[in-house]
Amino acid sequence: MTAFARAFRLHTPDGERYDGSVYPSGRCLIDHRERGLATAWISLQALKDDNPGALIEWADGTEEQL
Incomplete structure (x- = not known):
């Protein structure tokens, strides 16, 4: 079975929000619309290493503090 990309929203400490996704390869992409x-x-x-203090809001409603 083929895996799907997992969608999230990145909330930065300065209040910016960016839509993103993690691909089955492990790579991440952030869209700066x-x-x-x-x-x-x-x-x-x-x-995570490049964005300390940010928050990932996963599409399923869970959150992860960076």
Whole structure:
């Protein structure tokens, strides 16, 4: 069975919110809609390391403090 990407919203300490997803490969992508850009990380851990104090709100309603 093929795995699906997992959607989340990243809440930064300065109040910004970004939609993102984690892919079965482990890579993460954040969409910067207002700027027309996207940022990618090699792993969820790399995203966490670059965003201390942020909060991940998973699409299923659970949260994870970074």
